[in-house]
Amino acid sequence: MIPDDDQKALGEAARKFSREVLLPGYLKRDKATCWDRDLAREMGGLGLLGVSLPEEVGGLGERSVTLGIVTEELGYGDYNVSQLPINVCLNASILLRSAPKHIVEEWVPQMLTGDKLMAICLTEPRGGSDAANIQLRAHRSGDDYILNGEKTSITFAGDADIFLVFARTGTVEDGAKGVTAFFVTEGTKGISRSRFDDVGSRIIGRGSLFFEDVVVPARNRVGDEGKGFTQVMQGFDYSRALLGLQACGAAQASLDEAWAYAKEREAFGRPIGQFQGVSFPLAEGESKIAAIRQLCYHTLELRDAGLEHTAQSAMCKSMGPETAFNVIHQCLLTFGHYGWTMETAHQQRMRDVMGQEIGDGTANIMKQIISRSRIGRAAIQY
Ligand SMILES: Cc1cc2nc3c(=O)[nH]c(=O)nc-3n(C[C@H](O)[C@H](O)[C@H](O)COP(=O)(O)OP(=O)(O)OC[C@H]3O[C@@H](n4cnc5c(N)ncnc54)[C@H](O)[C@@H]3O)c2cc1C
Incomplete structure (x- = not known):
């Protein structure tokens, strides 16, 4: 891969930030017990968080390869911090593809500025490799869904402001076709969370999320029922x-x-x-x-x-x-x-x-x- 002039310029900006700002603080950040919001906002301000997202939502509209260049440069200075542009571009593109307009308009811009963090909640205590075999239930009740169950090993579980939660709306026999995605915000009644004491990536942190009769409006369903997986x-x-x-x-x-x-x-x-x-x-x-x-x-x-x-x-x-x-x-x-x-x-x-x-x-x-x-x-x- 030979970068073009635009890719070189963005790669150079990421390299400078990575070597001058990230690398000197890499070891110190290992001791952190929560995500560094100021650093995230600084990256947002530099345009590093929405590299491959469309310009209409505040991204740079660059190709995936360009995001790769930025990610590699940031990974040089701090492996953990380089996770953020991936998190933002991946999660925002899932929302852009499948979420209702009101969710995209309110939350995607805030993810791009580094103000809000989103977690993908798929894995459950019984196992993550057989990812479609999930048990957290969502049952329909009028204009809402009611969620009950547990997610575990979730990146940013301790710090995330918003969660994309995969829940079973169909039967177990439906497998992946019985899974639906829901957009849930932090502070919703019935959600609690814990944080693990991990081997590495401590600034990012993983943890569990517990859902007890959590009410999610049907308008916060992401995509069609049964299409989440x-x-x-x-x-x-x-x-x-x-x-x-x-x-x-x-x-x-x-x-x-x-x-x-x-x-x-x-x-x-x-x-x-x-x-x-x-x-x-x-x-x-x-x-x-x-x-x-x-x-x-x-x-x-x-x-x-x-x-x-x-x-x-x-x-x-x-x-x-x-x-x-x-x-x-x-x-x-x-x-x-x-x-x-x-x-x-x-x-x-x-x-x-x-x-x-x-x-x-x-x-x-x-x-x-x-x-x-x-x-x-x-x-x-x-
Ligand atoms: C750093 C980190 C970040 C994570 N972030 C997230 C997140 O943000 N959201 C989320 O939902 N999950 C997340 N996870 C969970 C992750 O996706 C699961 O840990 C992973 O899918 C494996 O599931 P498991 O740990 O339950 O292992 P298991 O599924 O129990 O597997 C245990 C072992 O058996 C092996 N194994 C299982 N099935 C087979 C098979 N068919 N053939 C051969 N070997 C097999 C596996 O390779 C593994 O070595 C994260 C995990 C880590 C460590």
């Missing part, structure tokens, strides 16, 4: 390629730091970079990250061209975080005992990137998607 899954093809680039950005930061260290640090009277045992693993890391980066941009190019890219997205997601984790691990080792402290960023990048080996669908589920693209339903286990 297919609507959200379309979005995942987009986010998975972007998550791959987020991971590439984080791994590249560790690689750059490790190369600089290998040039300066001496052992046996010479820079350690002269030992192939030090430089070759880093060279292999460079190669793997370069390959995944190109796959991610290729996937986004397919998307921009309106071509099928489900399997490619799954490849980005199954390989990106895992490879980045391994590459960052190698960078940490390059620093010897200095790498084994909480004061270098490698440990934090490993913890942060690892979360995406699970979130948004595990590598096993990605491999199922890839297999299905080759041999269809013969690849599905029952």
Whole structure:
């Protein structure tokens, strides 16, 4: 992928922000216990949150590839903060595609400025891989729906202002066709939430949401009844390629730091970079990250061209975080005992990137998607 002039300019703005504002505070933000709203607003002000959204709603109207460039640049400075443009573009496009006008008009502009955060609430305590098999119920009562049940492992559960909640309106036998999406705002009576003590991505935070007789007006249904699952899954093809680039950005930061260290640090009277045992693993890391980066941009190019890219997205997601984790691990080792402290960023990048080996669908589920693209339903286990 060779960026055009506009993409170069936006990439440069994101790079400057990432290296000058995000990177110096990356380790400090790991200690945060809530999302940094001021930082989000600053990003909104710079136009970094609505890169691929239409200009009519306040976005930049750029292609998916451009959002990929911005995401990778931001991932270099702070893996967690680079999640925000993905969150905003993915969630706002789900709303633009399927939500009633009154929801789009009120909430999308506030997401773009960084003022409001939206969480996607699909996973339930009994499991997330079999995502269509959800139990949280929504039953119709006049002009409303009444929601009862629990969601868990939800990104931004502690801080989100709005929730897209997937609920069962049909029978269990209906599977994915019995799932409907609802737009629910924070503070609605009957909702409570908890926050987990996670391994990584602590500033983002995950948690559970509990729904007890929560009344949602029917006008806040997103899309048709029974269409919720297919609507959200379309979005995942987009986010998975972007998550791959987020991971590439984080791994590249560790690689750059490790190369600089290998040039300066001496052992046996010479820079350690002269030992192939030090430089070759880093060279292999460079190669793997370069390959995944190109796959991610290729996937986004397919998307921009309106071509099928489900399997490619799954490849980005199954390989990106895992490879980045391994590459960052190698960078940490390059620093010897200095790498084994909480004061270098490698440990934090490993913890942060690892979360995406699970979130948004595990590598096993990605491999199922890839297999299905080759041999269809013969690849599905029952
Ligand atoms: C950082 C993070 C962020 C997340 N954010 C969100 C969010 O915003 N919204 C949301 O709804 N959910 C979110 N999740 C939940 C996530 O989508 C689920 O954790 C994920 O889908 C896996 O579900 P599970 O954890 O219940 O594992 P399970 O489904 O119980 O699977 C357990 C293990 O078995 C394997 N497995 C299961 N089925 C198969 C199979 N058929 N073949 C091979 N292996 C299989 C899995 O790969 C996994 O290793 C997040 C999770 C994390 C870690």
